[in-house]
Amino acid sequence: MKQFLFSAMLASALAAGPAAPAAAAAINAIGVENEYADVISQIGGTYVRVQSIESDPNTDPHTFEASPKIAQQIAAAQLIVENGVGYDSWADKIMSASQRPNRKVINVQKLLGLPDDTPNPHLWYDPKTMPAVAKAVADELSGLQPAQAAYFKANADKFVASLQPWNDAIAAFKAKHDKTPIAATEPVANYLLEAMGFDILTPFSLQKAIMDGTDPSPQDVTTQNDLFANKKVKVFAYNQQVTDALTKSFLDASKKAGIPVVGVYETMPAPGYNYQSWMMAEVAALEKAVTNGVSTESLQKGH
Structure with missing residues (x-):
């Protein structure tokens, strides 16, 4: 891979x-x-x-x-x-x-x-x-x-x-916001998103292509762009560490549509995080996006 x-x-x-x-x-x-x-x-x-x-x-x-x-x-x-x-x-x-x-x-x-x-x-x-x-x-x-x-x-x-406060926050979000539709660039945070009850609408084939550094199908790109253009998702999980012209075009489309963005990472963002505070920050950012429409595009400035 x-x-x-x-x-x-x-x-x-x-x-x-x-x-x-x-x-x-x-x-x-x-x-x-x-x-x-x-x-x-x-x-x-x-x-x-x-x-x-x-x-x-x-x-x-x-x-x-x-x-x-x-x-x-x-x-x-x-x-x-x-x-x-x-x-x-x-x-x-x-x-x-x-x-x-x-x-x-x-x-x-x-x-x-x-x-x-x-x-x-x-x-x-x-x-x-x-x-x-x-x-x-x-x-x-x-x-x-x-x-x-x-x-x-x-x-x-x-x-x-x-880790119990993190698990409690996951359960509380799922109880309030189960099946909230979300888009992603690739499956970096999918395990957490699934635990929180999100409905990930981005085709997995597109996520995998971006993850593997290959070209996704035109049909998948069209599907992804439609999620933004027609506001079919409430939030966009954007991998801050694997970016290219295509992922940036999705980022621009989400911003144009007024869909909040939450940055996700493959390594623990610095400074000031440990594993627990990083995971809590991701859950908090996702909740702010869903409930208040607030973007947390980067977690690198602290928590």
Whole structure:
């Protein structure tokens, strides 16, 4: 689904071997996407040193290319959390080329028991995902530092409990606004939109084409434009990280029709967010769009 180029520099970096490991007191961990890195940090606290690879809210993760520095980071990591569903398969290639004894890898797709052909890889927007990730992270960290197992488990329990306001907000929105029609550029936030009860009217074939970087059919483009021109939707979920002339034309059409826009993201927008506040901000923005017609096109200026 996603193509990544590996340079000769990357090969030489792998040949050079892993970077120096972290101090013994800290577990060296990577969340390939920064939302997963944030969860590792919340669970591991002072006992982990966490890095994220994909973290820039202004870039398209679909065009990500690994570098020698990233290869060294992954080679040195004791715990890695990756998304799966082909979204970050480049990381698997680096791990295969840089074997590390006892490296712990949490593939979120596999953790959730999802098939390889799962059509929507943006798993972090699903309310079921991060509780499972938090518990798995606590288990793996406990294996690496058994003396801190109770600490890791307590942090995981605290994290899961902290998601309750988000789940409550989702349920409250669905109770008030079930079946609200919405358009999207691609299925980034679809798991959340579905949980909130939205009726996603954009053809999935169009969303997938934009996600995969291919041309959608003229019929799908016509359908999407009709949603705006005839005000068939109440809000437009716009992926701020994968944009081109076509998605911008949809953005212009939604604005011309007076349809509020809510920005959605593939990596956690900065500054000032953690996973919980990011998800709460998305729900709040969607509610403001539906109830007051207010756009929240960008979440990058804080929350």
